[in-house]
Amino acid sequence: MADTASRAMIRVRERKALAAFGGRASGQRHPLVATAMVLPLAALLVVVFGGWEAVVTQASSVGVMLGR
Template structure:
């Protein structure tokens, strides 16, 4: 007779899987601060590449100039 039951999944996680699971809650959701820490570096890099960071710096310096700083 053929064995129809599947094999259990290995218990050990690779380093990448363990890093991806960092900050996850038992329900499978990440803590909001962990999610923000993962997204913000990429958002900053994309901001510099697309040029919006320069616009934000220009606006901030204009506001600082109007406030007399």
């Protein structure tokens, strides 16, 4: 039989830790946090695959798709 009591305690600790740091257990990230996470990878991809033209083209396509 599964040890559900210990798993429940782990979840309670995780929720308390998230609450202590102002985090959320579920939901969406703040757009600035998401941007800060993506920018280093985007810069690396620009260097590896070469060129701003591809980045500008893709960003433009995404902007059009999102209606901006």
